[in-house]
Amino acid sequence: MAAIAYTSLIATKIMxxxxxxxxxxxxxxxxxxxxxxxHPLTLISAAAGFGKTTLITTWLSETGRLSRAAWFSVDQxxxxxxxxxxxxxxxxxxxxxxxxxxxxxxxxxxxxxxxxDLMSLLFNEVxxxxxxxxxxxxxxHNVSGSDIDAALAFLIDRMPENLRVIVSTREQLKIxxxxxxxxxxxxxxxxxxxxFSYDEAVLFFRQTMGxxxxxxxxxxxxxxxxxxxxxxxxxxxxxxxxxxxQALQDAAKEAxxxxxxxxYLVEYLAAEVLRRQSDDTRAFLHRTAFLDxxxxxxxxxVAERVDSSRMLSYLDQANMFxxxxxxxxxxxxxxxxxxxxLRSLVPASEQTGLHLRASAWYDAQGFGADAIKHALAASxxxxxxxxxxxxxxxxxxxxxxxxxxxxxxxxxxxxxxLHSDLAGYKSWLLYLRGQSALGQTYSALANAxxxxxxxxxxxxxxxxxxxxxxxxxxxxxxxxxxxxxALSLLGEGTSFFRPYALxxxxxxxxxxxxxxxxxxxxxxxxxxxxxxxxxxxxxxALGHLAWVLKEQGQLREAILLCSxxxxxxxxxxxxxxxxxxxxxxxxxxxHYDVDDLESARRFLTIGIDLCEQLGMVYFRLLGKCALAKLxxxxxxxxxxxxxxxxxxxxSERPESPRxxxxxxxxxxxxxxxxxxxxxxxxxxxxxxKLAGPASEQEILLQARLLLAEHSPSAAWKLLASLExxxxxxxxxxxxxxxxxxxxxxxxxLGQRAGALQCLEGAISLAASxxxxxxxxxxxxxxxxxxEQARHVAPAFVSSLLAPSSPERELQPAGALxxxxxxxxxxxxxLLDRGLTNQELATNLAMTVGTxxxxxxxxxxxxxxxxxxEALARARQLKxx
Numbered sequence: 001m002a003a004i005a006y007t008s009l010i011a012t013k014i015m016x017x018x019x020x021x022x023x024x025x026x027x028x029x030x031x032x033x034x035x036x037x038x039h040p041l042t043l044i045s046a047a048a049g050f051g052k053t054t055l056i057t058t059w060l061s062e063t064g065r066l067s068r069a070a071w072f073s074v075d076q077x078x079x080x081x082x083x084x085x086x087x088x089x090x091x092x093x094x095x096x097x098x099x100x101x102x103x104x105x106x107x108x109x110x111x112x113x114x115x116x117d118l119m120s121l122l123f124n125e126v127x128x129x130x131x132x133x134x135x136x137x138x139x140x141h142n143v144s145g146s147d148i149d150a151a152l153a154f155l156i157d158r159m160p161e162n163l164r165v166i167v168s169t170r171e172q173l174k175i176x177x178x179x180x181x182x183x184x185x186x187x188x189x190x191x192x193x194x195x196f197s198y199d200e201a202v203l204f205f206r207q208t209m210g211x212x213x214x215x216x217x218x219x220x221x222x223x224x225x226x227x228x229x230x231x232x233x234x235x236x237x238x239x240x241x242x243x244x245x246q247a248l249q250d251a252a253k254e255a256x257x258x259x260x261x262x263x264y265l266v267e268y269l270a271a272e273v274l275r276r277q278s279d280d281t282r283a284f285l286h287r288t289a290f291l292d293x294x295x296x297x298x299x300x301x302v303a304e305r306v307d308s309s310r311m312l313s314y315l316d317q318a319n320m321f322x323x324x325x326x327x328x329x330x331x332x333x334x335x336x337x338x339x340x341x342l343r344s345l346v347p348a349s350e351q352t353g354l355h356l357r358a359s360a361w362y363d364a365q366g367f368g369a370d371a372i373k374h375a376l377a378a379s380x381x382x383x384x385x386x387x388x389x390x391x392x393x394x395x396x397x398x399x400x401x402x403x404x405x406x407x408x409x410x411x412x413x414x415x416x417x418l419h420s421d422l423a424g425y426k427s428w429l430l431y432l433r434g435q436s437a438l439g440q441t442y443s444a445l446a447n448a449x450x451x452x453x454x455x456x457x458x459x460x461x462x463x464x465x466x467x468x469x470x471x472x473x474x475x476x477x478x479x480x481x482x483x484x485x486a487l488s489l490l491g492e493g494t495s496f497f498r499p500y501a502l503x504x505x506x507x508x509x510x511x512x513x514x515x516x517x518x519x520x521x522x523x524x525x526x527x528x529x530x531x532x533x534x535x536x537x538x539x540x541a542l543g544h545l546a547w548v549l550k551e552q553g554q555l556r557e558a559i560l561l562c563s564x565x566x567x568x569x570x571x572x573x574x575x576x577x578x579x580x581x582x583x584x585x586x587x588x589x590x591h592y593d594v595d596d597l598e599s600a601r602r603f604l605t606i607g608i609d610l611c612e613q614l615g616m617v618y619f620r621l622l623g624k625c626a627l628a629k630l631x632x633x634x635x636x637x638x639x640x641x642x643x644x645x646x647x648x649x650x651s652e653r654p655e656s657p658r659x660x661x662x663x664x665x666x667x668x669x670x671x672x673x674x675x676x677x678x679x680x681x682x683x684x685x686x687x688x689k690l691a692g693p694a695s696e697q698e699i700l701l702q703a704r705l706l707l708a709e710h711s712p713s714a715a716w717k718l719l720a721s722l723e724x725x726x727x728x729x730x731x732x733x734x735x736x737x738x739x740x741x742x743x744x745x746x747x748x749l750g751q752r753a754g755a756l757q758c759l760e761g762a763i764s765l766a767a768s769x770x771x772x773x774x775x776x777x778x779x780x781x782x783x784x785x786x787e788q789a790r791h792v793a794p795a796f797v798s799s800l801l802a803p804s805s806p807e808r809e810l811q812p813a814g815a816l817x818x819x820x821x822x823x824x825x826x827x828x829x830l831l832d833r834g835l836t837n838q839e840l841a842t843n844l845a846m847t848v849g850t851x852x853x854x855x856x857x858x859x860x861x862x863x864x865x866x867x868x869e870a871l872a873r874a875r876q877l878k879x880x
Contacts, residue, residue, distance in 0.1 A: 010367075012293060012325035014091040016071040016136075017053060019061045024203045026055070029193065033059045036187035037134075040159045041180065042166040043173070046191040049335070051229045052168040053138055053323075055194065060134070069134045070095045073325075075292055077369065079145040080403045081115040089122060095133050099125040115151040117612060120158070121578065127160035134164050141169040149174045156185065196229055198222050204229070209236040274342075284311050287354055289342030290377075293325065294332045301361040302354055352378045363387060368394065372407055381415045385422065392425065396496045405429045416442070420449035421458040428465045436473075443469065460489030464497045467504040472656045475692050476511035479504060499529040499537040503544065510548045511695065515729045518548050539565060539582040543619060546586040551696075553732025555593060555769045562587045581610025585623035592630055595772035600630055621647050621659050625666035632670060633777065635866065644670065657690040661698065664690075668701050675837030675852060677708045696722060696734060703741055708838050712748040719745065732765045737774050739765075743785060744778075759785050760792045767793035775800050779867040780831045820879065824858050827851075828874050831867055 033055070036042040044052045060066045072091040078084045092099050099122065126133055143149070153175040156165065167173070180186040196204060201222040205213045222232070274282060287303040288294055299308035312332060315322040325331040334342070346354070355378035363371035368391035375383040388407050395404045408416070408426040416423045424446035430439035446462055463486035470479035483505035490498050502525035510518035522545035529537035542565050549558035562583040569577045576584065584607030591600035604627040611620040624647035631640035644666060651663040664687040671680035684702060688694070694702070699718055706715035719742050726734040739762035746755035759782070766774065775782060783801065790797040820828070823844075830840055841851045859866070862873045874880045 010293065012331040013073045013075070013087055014071055014094055015326050016060060016066060016069055017057050017073075018324050018327050019054075019057050023054065023058060024196075024200050024207060026058075026200060029055055029189075030059055030062065032187075032189060032193065034063070036166075036189070037164055039185060039187045040163075040165065041156050041186040042164070042189070043177070043186055044166065044168045044189045044194075045172065046170070046189075046194050049229060049231065050191055050194040052194065054229075056136055056138070056166055056168060060136075065134055068095055068131055069136060071136045071138065073138045074140050074142050076142045076144070077373065079143050079148065080406060081145060081147050081151075082403055083369070084143070084145075084148050085115060085118050085122075088119070092122065092126060092133070092135065096126060096129050099129070115147045119151045119155050123155060123158075123160055123163065126163055129162055132162045132164060134166065136166045136168075138168050139170075140167045140173070141171040146174070156180065194229075196222065196232060201232060204232055205236055209233070211236055281311070281314075284308070285315075285342050286346050289334060289339050289346065290351060290354055291358065292333065294334075295330055298358070298361050302357045304357070352380075356380060356383065359383060359387070369403060376407070376410045381411060384411060385415065385419060388422065393496050417445065417449065420446045420454065421461060423449060424462045424465045428468065431469065431472075456489040456491070457493075457495065460486045460491075460495070460501070461497050463489060464501045464504065467501065467508065471504055471508055471511075472658050473691060474657075476508045476658075477693075479508035480512065483508060494532055496534070499525050499532065499534055499541065502528060503537060503541045506541065506548075507544050510544065510551075513696070513725055513729065515548050515552055515731055519545065519552065522548065535569060536579055539569070539579050543582040543586050546583070546590065550590060550593065551731050551733045552729075553735075553765060553769050555590060555733065555771060559587065559590045559594075562590070576606065576610065578610045581607045581612075581623075582616060582619055583607075584610060585619045585626070588623060589626045592626060593773050594770045595776060597630060597634065601627070604630065617650065617656075618659060621651055621662055624650075625662060628666060629669070632673065633773075640670070657692050661687055661690055661692065661695065665695070665697050665701060668705075672701070672704050672708060675708075675841070677705065677838055680705055680708070700737060700741060703745075707741070707744060707748065708836065710748075712745045716742065716745045716749075733769065733771065736762045736766045736771050740774060740778065740782070744781060747785070756785060756788055760789045763789055763792045763797060767796040772800065780871050781836065783871060784833065820858065820861060824854065824861070825879065827854055827858060828870065828879060831855075832871055832874075832880055 033042070044055070046052055060069045070091040071094075072087050074084075074087075078087060089099075137152075152167075152173075156175070159165065177186060177188075181188075198219055202213070202215070202218045205211045205218060274285070277285070284299070284303055284305070288299050288308075291298065291302065294312065296309035296312060299312065300306055305311075312322065313329070316324065316329065316332065322332050322334060325333060333339075355374040359371045359374035359378065359380075362368075362374065368387065372384060372387045372391065375387055384407070388404075388411075392404060404425065408422060408429070411422065416426065423442045427439045427442035427446055430436075430442065443465070446465070450459070450462060463482040467479040467483035467486060470476070470482065483501050486497065486501040487505070490501065492498075502521055506518045506522035506525055509515070509521055522541050525541035526538055526545065529535075529541060542561060546558040546562050549555070549561075565583050566576060566580050566587065569580050584603045588600045588602075588604030588607055591597075591603060604623050608620055608623040608627065611623060624643050628640045628643040628647065631637075631643060644663070648663045648667065651659045664683055668680045668683040668687070671677075671683060680701075684698070684705060687698065699722055703715040703718045703722075706712070706718070719738055723735065723738050723742070725731075726738060739758045743755045743758035743762070746752075746758060762775075763786075766772070775786065786797055786801055790801075827840065827844070830843055835843065837851055837855075841847060844851065846854070855867075855870075859870055862870055862877075864870045864873050871880070
């Protein structure tokens with residue numbers, strides 16, 4: 001199945017356990033299961049030993065549903081959301097092989113996605129299946145993660161019609177059962193439903209266990225065990241080895257003494273069963289009891305013998321609480337209650353050696369997670385450290401960040417204080433999860449522990465961590481040196497951190513205004529990631545490269561590169577995989593720049609959703625800021641502010657100044673567009689308090705603010721500095737925006753010729769690249785000057801001056817339903833001169849709010865939605 005390509009799966013966890021022969025047919029329970037099958041969730045909740053798993057497997061087999069059953073046997077390791085998602089996906093693929101490819105691609109991310117988003121995508125794919133799928137989550141009580149509980153609740157609330165879920169558990173679920181009961185979305189079966197009746201107990205003894213038992217004895221055992229099948233089975237095994245009357249008398253006495261409490265009855269009956277076994281059998285049981293799953297090779301290694309295959313066969317035939325996990329009789333597990341009893345008999349000193357031998361076997365078989373689990377259980381920190389180091393790169397390449405963090409969390413603090421690389425991994429993973437304060441603690445520890453004689457690869461990883469921190473929490477220039485050092489130490493190998501360090505270096509160079517170097521570095525990051533098959537870093541680096549190309553005037557190449565990548569990473573239905581969100585968001589921004597607003601909205605909307613599923617905060621915030629700008633452009637002001645508010649809330653949680661600056665800049669731009677100069681000034685002032693230097697976008701906003709505050713000379717100084725830097729970097733895309741603002745500065749200063757010269761330079765650069773929105777977003781401010789500069793690129797300028805709104809053509813003018821007032825005509829004439837909202841308010845001695853209200857009245861009478869349409873309509877009506 002496809003999922004196995006991404007991680008070492010234990011196949012028996014996703015196989016339906018085979019039904020045992022000669023089982024008692026329990027028709028009343030089958031009828032309950034049939035009724036439950038019409039509801040989204042069937043919940044079977046009872047203590048261990050009540051036959052929950054047996055009931056489900058038998059019902060699936062007897063009703064012909066076995067071929068459409070996706071089985072997932074949950075154990076404690078599956079509390080890790082990544083591992084849970086892997087096994088859930090693999091289980092569903094046993095029924096529908098095509099589903100789950102998108103969720104698997106998400107798990108290659110170096111940032112853990114939200115599990116409920118992964119499940120949402122996964123079950124959307126299941127919904128496309130033609131036949132009903134039955135998903136069984138067996139032993140769900142082993143899950144201890146609230147994220148998984150929340151994801152399950154999310155699934156039940158939104159379950160496709162062709163999916164049914166069966167959950168077996170020993171404990172109450174932390175999900176909204178009361179609400180589901182009221183909505184009739186769940187059918188529950190509990191201990192009282194599962195108990196064996198007297199008739200069923202008699203059949204069990206005779207048919208399954210091969211014992212001829214008298215009615216009186218059967219009645220006594222049924223009453224003392226309260227219909228508990230595990231107790232009945234243990235009693236039957238005891239009866240095989242001694243006289244029935246004596247066994248029943250002892251069992252009844254013990255059961256009465258302990259009021260039928262299951263734990264004590266297990267201890268008594270298990271001891272009776274175990275006492276009748278040979279020394280060799282008891283030794284095998286003791287040495288293998290701690291294993292979650294057993295096969296002959298593993299048992300040979302752990303028990304230090306060569307006949308485990310024969311021993312497993314004997315235990316299976318003797319009904320010794322050994323449960324088959326596959327049809328080939330290769331993998332088994334002990335009944336949990338029996339295993340718990342056996343484990344209690346093994347001294348701690350002996351357990352250590354058993355865990356170490358199991359760890360060595362799992363390591364040799366390539367099961368890293370199990371090898372590390374047993375090394376940690378043995379408290380062998382040296383072995384655990386060695387294994388974690390040997391599997392860390394493989395885990396990162398699969399996106400197993402939470403699992404890696406759990407391994408590091410299981411190590412003693414004293415161990416982390418001895419190993420700078422492990423402290424560095426823990427710091428980085430905590431930062432990625434948004435736990436910045438705790439991450440900082442381990443970052444300081446890693447730096448303090450660093451040794452000059454540490455292996456180069458370890459030092460390289462630590463330097464990559466430093467580059468990441470500097471890029472997001474400090475001055476990007478400070479990220480360049482550690483990123484270069486990381487690359488030097490990592491060499492030309494296949495390390496996960498090689499393309500990652502290249503991507504960090506490229507971002508730092510771009511943010512430090514060295515765009516030519518950034519372009520080369522990011523291109524190299526893409527190339528190296530492609531060589532390694534690292535799709536995540538291919539798209540991550542491409543997303544950042546597109547931004548730099550746009551600033552350099554290579555808008556069309558940026559669109560082409562992102563489009564080709566987006567087309568490459570699709571599922572069988574040609575839908576984009578979630579990792580494609582990393583280029584869909586840039587594509588949305590690029591299409592906005594060329595004034596293809598329909599495509600921009602589509603790419604941004606889908607891209608934001610994909611990045612949300614992927615857990616990529618940076619590109620999700622970038623997309624939300626861009627979408628808010630598009631919404632404002634088309635007159636959806638309320639939606640725009642709502643989108644921006646969501647971005648602001650998300651930017652606060654990771655505590656990254658880089659992300660906070662991005663959202664603050666978008667907010668200040670909105671405030672300036674609305675004529676709220678004071679609010680924009682406050683926003684920019686607060687932004688300057690954040691760590692790191694001002695970006696080009698922030699300086700352009702500062703220049704706009706100075707223009708709005710009637711300080712064109714101060715604005716010109718800022719723009720002149722930006723222009724010099726852009727020319728040195730050959731950043732033609734940046735020069736377009738700079739020269740447009742310079743033209744507005746010159747015009748405000750009364751230097752009409754200089755203003756026209758600046759605008760002509762911008763048009764010359766923009767025409768071939770297709771940069772349109774940078775002009776259109778200025779609205780009527782540029783209309784007159786654009787007409788005067790038409791000769792530079794006639795077709796391009798004509799397209800800018802064409803009477804169209806962002807999403808519709810302007811209809812031919814008809815008679816006005818209501819004439820414009822004198823003051824409204826005056827406002828139109830001032831608009832035609834290119835005045836801003838603030839300038840209009842100053843000229844008319846009004847507040848900015850009153851001016852906006854007057855303009856809305858004008859737009860309503862002219863039946864238009866913005867300044868450009870208003871001026872075009874006014875000319876049609878010969879009002880200007």
